[in-house]
Structures are given as C-alpha cells and as structure tokens.
Amino acid sequence: MDGFVKINSLSRRFDLSEPWLARVLMGHERKYLDAVDNVSFEIERGTTYALVGESGSGKSTIAKIAVGLMLPSSGSVLFDGFNLNDLGQSRKQHNQVRKRLQMVFQSPFASLDPCWRVGGILREPIRAFGLINDRREEARRVDELLEQVGLSSSDAARFPHEFSGGQRQRISIARALASGPDFIVCDEPTSALDVSVQAQVLNLLKQLQRDLGLTYLFITHDLAVVRNMAHRIGVLQSGKMVEEQEAEDLFRSPQSDYTKMLLDSAPRLSHSQTG
Amino acid sequence: MMDPLLSVRDLHVTFTTRHGDLEALDGISFDVARGEILGFVGESGAGKSMMGAAVIGLIDPPGRISGGEIKLAGERIDTNPESVRGKRIGMIFQDPLTSLDPLQTIGDQLVETILAHRKMDAGQAHQRAISGLEEVGIDPTRLNAYPHEFSGGMRQRVVIALALAAEPELIIADEPTTALDVSVQAQVLDLLRRICKERDAGVILITHDMGVIAETTDRVAVLYSGKLAEIGNTTDVLSNPQHPYTKGLIASTPSIENGSVDATLFQIPGAMPRLDALPGGCAFHPRCNDMSPRCAVEKPAFTSGRVACWRFTEEPPA
Numbered sequence: 377m378d379g380f381v382k383i384n385s386l387s388r389r390f391d392l393s394e395p396w397l398a399r400v401l402m403g404h405e406r407k408y409l410d411a412v413d414n415v416s417f418e419i420e421r422g423t424t425y426a427l428v429g430e431s432g433s434g435k436s437t438i439a440k441i442a443v444g445l446m447l448p449s450s451g452s453v454l455f456d457g458f459n460l461n462d463l464g465q466s467r468k469q470h471n472q473v474r475k476r477l478q479m480v481f482q483s484p485f486a487s488l489d490p491c492w493r494v495g496g497i498l499r500e501p502i503r504a505f506g507l508i509n510d511r512r513e514e515a516r517r518v519d520e521l522l523e524q525v526g527l528s529s530s531d532a533a534r535f536p537h538e539f540s541g542g543q544r545q546r547i548s549i550a551r552a553l554a555s556g557p558d559f560i561v562c563d564e565p566t567s568a569l570d571v572s573v574q575a576q577v578l579n580l581l582k583q584l585q586r587d588l589g590l591t592y593l594f595i596t597h598d599l600a601v602v603r604n605m606a607h608r609i610g611v612l613q614s615g616k617m618v619e620e621q622e623a624e625d626l627f628r629s630p631q632s633d634y635t636k637m638l639l640d641s642a643p644r645l646s647h648s649q650t651g
Numbered sequence: 652m653m654d655p656l657l658s659v660r661d662l663h664v665t666f667t668t669r670h671g672d673l674e675a676l677d678g679i680s681f682d683v684a685r686g687e688i689l690g691f692v693g694e695s696g697a698g699k700s701m702m703g704a705a706v707i708g709l710i711d712p713p714g715r716i717s718g719g720e721i722k723l724a725g726e727r728i729d730t731n732p733e734s735v736r737g738k739r740i741g742m743i744f745q746d747p748l749t750s751l752d753p754l755q756t757i758g759d760q761l762v763e764t765i766l767a768h769r770k771m772d773a774g775q776a777h778q779r780a781i782s783g784l785e786e787v788g789i790d791p792t793r794l795n796a797y798p799h800e801f802s803g804g805m806r807q808r809v810v811i812a813l814a815l816a817a818e819p820e821l822i823i824a825d826e827p828t829t830a831l832d833v834s835v836q837a838q839v840l841d842l843l844r845r846i847c848k849e850r851d852a853g854v855i856l857i858t859h860d861m862g863v864i865a866e867t868t869d870r871v872a873v874l875y876s877g878k879l880a881e882i883g884n885t886t887d888v889l890s891n892p893q894h895p896y897t898k899g900l901i902a903s904t905p906s907i908e909n910g911s912v913d914a915t916l917f918q919i920p921g922a923m924p925r926l927d928a929l930p931g932g933c934a935f936h937p938r939c940n941d942m943s944p945r946c947a948v949e950k951p952a953f954t955s956g957r958v959a960c961w962r963f964t965e966e967p968p969a
Contacts, residue, residue, distance in 0.1 A: 604905045
C-alpha cells in the first residue's frame with residue numbers, strides 16, 4: 377500500500393469546561409468533548425477516501441486537521457512522508473508542502489470573498505506561494521484554471537455574486553487547483569447544490585482526478601454521493617471510526633450496525649428501479 | 652366524486668421590479684385530496700417555496716398573487732388568507748432553529764398557538780399541548796424546556812407539533828428535513844406520513860430531494876422556472892418520467908444502490924435561467940436534449956393532465 381496520506385491515531389479534544397471561577401465556586405467538573413478519538417487511516421495516491429457520518433461525528437474536524445487548519449491533540453498526519461505538525465522549522469519547506477494540499481469548502485457562498493474578482497481569487501494562491509513571477513504568464517495560468525473547471529476566461533473579471541452556486545463551487549475548485557496540489561480535501565462540496573448541478577460538480581472532480589492524478593479526502597453525509605465517488609470509505613460515529621472498508625465491500629456487506637442503519641435510512645428512488 | 656381539500660387553479664404570482672414584472676409562478680393548477688401527500692420538487696429558484704407561501708398567503712410585496720384562485724374545501728382563501736393561516740393550514744418550515752422562539756419554552760409556544768386558534772381556556776390548552784407533544788413522540792415532561800435544549804430532529808418535531816396545534820386540514824411542509832441527518836430524516840418523514848393518514852389531512856411536501864419524494868409522497872409535481880413541468884402519481888412519474896426535466900432530475904440523482912466510482916453521473920447541462928432572463932417558448936428548451944424547433948417559440952400547455960412538453964401534445968397514433 378502506498379500510504380500517500382497517513383492519519384495516525386488522531387485525536388482532537390475540545391475543552392468545554394466552565395470558566396475557572398465557576399469551577400472553584402460552584403464545584404463544576406472539567407468537561408471535555410472528544411471530537412475525534414483515536415482515528416487512523418491511509419489514503420493511496422490517486423484515489424478518493426470518503427469519511428461518512430452524521431452531524432457531530434467529527435468528520436469536518438478531521439478535514440481541518442488534514443490540511444493543517446487545526447492542530448490535533450495527539451496523533452499525526454503524514455503527507456507524503458512529511459509530518460504536518462512540525463513543518464514550522466523552515467518557511468521554505470513549509471510552503472513546499474502546504475502548496476500541495478488544498479481544500480474545497482462546503483458553502484460556495486461563504487468561502488469566496490465577495491469583494492474580489494474571480495481573477496484575484498485565483499491569483500492569490502499563485503502569488504502567496506510565489507509560483508509565477510511573470511504577470512502575463514500568471515494571466516495565462518488563470519485562464520487555464522478557469523477552462524479546466526468549465527468556465528471561460530472572460531469570467532476572471534467578474535465578481536462571485538454574478539455566478540450561480542454550481543459555478544461558484546467551480547471557482548472554489550479552480551482556486552484549490554491554482555497552487556498545483558496533489559491532495560485536495562473536499563468538505564461537503566456539493567451539499568449546498570441542486571442535484572443536477574451536484575452531478576456536474578461531481579463529474580468535474582472525477583475528471584480532474586483522472587487528468588491530474590489527484591488524491592481526495594471526501595467528507596460527506598450522503599452515502600449515495602459516496603457510492604459514486606469513493607474508492608475507500610470510513611464511517612465515523614461520535615468521533616470514532618466504526619467501520620472502514622473498500623467502497624464496494626462496504627455497500628455489499630456492511631459490518632457495523634451503525635453503517636447498516638445509515639444505509640437503510642438513506643432515501644432511495646426504488647420506485648424507478650423496481651417499477 | 653368528493654371535492655378536493657385544496658384546489659389551486661391557474662395561480663400567478665408576480666413580482667414588480669424596476670425592470671418590469673417577473674412571473675415567479677406562472678399558471679399553476681393542482682389539487683390536494685384529504686389524506687394525500689403531494690410533493691413539489693425542483694431546483695432552487697423553481698418556485699417551490701413560493702408555491703407554499705402563496706397557498707398560505709405569506710407572499711410579501713413587491714410580490715403578489717396576480718391571477719388564479721385558491722380554494723380550501725370549496726372556499727376561496729386567496730382573498731382572505733389570515734382567516735385560515737395557522738388554523739386550517741399549518742406550516743412547517745425548513746430550519747427549526749429559526750422558526751422557534753429561543754426565549755420561550757416550547758410549552759408556552761404551543762399554548763400560545765393553541766389559544767390563538769381555538770376556543771379553550773389555559774388549562775385545556777395545556778392539556779392539548781401535552782397530547783400534541785405525545786403525538787409527535789416527545790416526552791411531555793419536557794414541556795418546560797427551551798428550544799436550544801433539543802437536538803435538530805427533536806426541534807423539528809416541536810415545529811410539527813406547533814403546526815398541528817390547531818388541527819389544520821392542510822399541512823404545508825417546506826423542506827422539513829433538509830437540515831437533518833438521514834436517520835432523523837427518516838423518522839420525521841414517517842411521522843409526517845402517519846399524521847397525514849391518521850388525521851386524514853392533506854400535506855404539501857416541498858423538497859429538492861427525489862429520494863424523499865419517492866419514499867413519502869402519493870403524487871408529485873415537478874416545477875421548473877415557476878411552471879409545472881409534470882404532475883402525477885409518484886410511482887408513475889418516477890418509473891416512467893415523461894418531461895425531459897423530470898428524466899434529467901431522476902437520472903442525475905446519485906444512486907446508493909448501483910453507483911460506481913468509474914462511471915460518469917448523468918448531468919443536465921447549464922443551470923436554471925433567472926426570472927428576468929427566461930428564454931422564449933419552453934423555459935427548459937436550452938437545457939433539453941430532446942427539443943424540437945417549436946419548443947423555442949411556443950410555451951407548451953398541459954396535455955392529458957400530466958406533462959407540459961411539446962413531445963406529448965400530439966396524441967400518439969391509435
């Protein structure tokens with residue numbers, strides 16, 4: 377197994393205690409929430425790993441830790457051999473690794489700056505990592521990114537509010553691609569979209585994976601989407617991994633009761649398939 | 652044949668803007684029978700929620716009902732919606748966190764609703780609130796709890812109890828489970844179905860999820876750009892969709908039963924047009940994979956009571 381991204385016994389604990397004075401005076405105990413509790417898994421290069429679970433299962437916390445937006449309480453994330461927890465030593469090495477991992481967020485309405493033109497949004501990662509120093513070359517790269525996600529180069533001059541939800545999610549994907557990453561974490565990338573547009577975005581993600589050899593960590597609550605996207609699946613329940621299997625095996629023979637319950641309660645269009 | 656519970660005929664909703672009038676709903680007609688769940692499905696901006704708001708009379712200016720009529724059990728209600736709102740028609744909103752008052756206990760909110768709509772004294776209303784909570788599966792000892800003390804699914808049950816408080820004949824549920832997890836969604840939909848059958852009430856269920864439609868509704872209406880594209884028995888529509896938009900919606904819904912990582916999902920190209928930039932003729936024709944020259948020129952009307960599409964206007968040769 378390649379083990380391109382390795383998550384090793386990852387835990388993240390949040391302190392929900394009352395303030396110090398209240399604890400002293402009222403005798404309240406300290407309270408903790410284990411949002412992620414000893415989770416381990418590996419993602420092979422060029423594949424999609426889906427984390428599935430209901431609200432509060434810790435899937436978004438893992439996503440944030442996996443791109444380095446949050447530090448784990450214990451455990452580590454190894455990305456192509458680099459430990460994301462101690463990249464701080466040299467800025468150069470830090471940037472070298474950071475530009476290879478990117479994130480696509482859930483809401484395309486909240487994750488794009490409304491005051492920036494699309495061109496500026498796409499140029500920011502290029503400049504932040506100092507990838508291209510020539511302005512004309514940079515503009516060409518922005519055009520290329522827009523075309524890669526199915527938009528046209530004239531869209532660079534427009535603002536996010538001029539686009540529909542699906543188009544905005546394409547802009548988010550283009551921004552994630554701008555630094556030339558090989559690992560993208562997608563946190564519920566299509567939950568805010570209509571089905572017909574969801575299909576467009578999912579197809580785009582699949583095609584980019586084929587063309588660029590991307591590795592995805594796909595966070596979602598929708599098992600039907602997972603079935604169409606993931607090679608391997610981990611099921612989370614209150615911060616713990618309850619089941620982890622190859623996608624086909626999981627749908628054919630789910631092991632844990634929780635996974636079975638999730639599969640049973642997902643609404644299906646059985647009328648159209650049996651009728 | 653009995654009169655339908657709700658009868659909507661040629662309903663138009665118009666928004667007046669600086670750039671002219673926009674037709675948010677354009678000639679919608681449908682019936683809801685007692686004990687029946689009618690689903691409305693479509694993408695964002697198709698007019699699903701507008702539909703619910705029009706029936707219960709909650710369209711704010713600059714929008715207005717500009718034509719057609721809405722009848723509840725034979726009486727016109729579009730001219731005087733306040734007389735039925737909350738009393739004979741209950742509404743369940745999408746987000747239970749914003750449709751409950753965070754500063755009042757759920758008991759107070761239930762009692763207030765009951766007293767507003769029914770002739771009862773406070774004691775009777777209290778009793779009614781308790782039985783209302785029991786009906787939706789909440790322990791009545793939690794009458795004095797505040798909304799934040801409940802989980803999302805429980806909160807949605809409280810909202811359903813509120814909508815049912817005045818024992819309405821018609822319930823409009825606008826995306827009641829969109830904010831909920833699948834396991835909770837299944838419970839809430841079961842509850843809705845049970846109440847519909849037990850009380851013989853009519854239900855309008857608005858959703859964007861074809862799976863929810865398939866599992867819950869008796870009949871389904873597909874909306875596109877403020878117009879009905881197709882309406883019919885849920886089983887018929889899902890197993891044999893006629894309108895190309897319905898076909899596309901069903902095909903692009905990812906399947907939990909036979910999806911594959913390597914296959915490409917079916918997608919409808921493009922996006923729903925904005926109301927101020929509606930194409931001429933059939934609003935769907937620029938995205939349709941089965942259009943004829945006529946589609947770009949003339950608006951298709953409903954034929955055979957099922958579908959609005961030029962493909963189905965000519966009767967098939969006998």
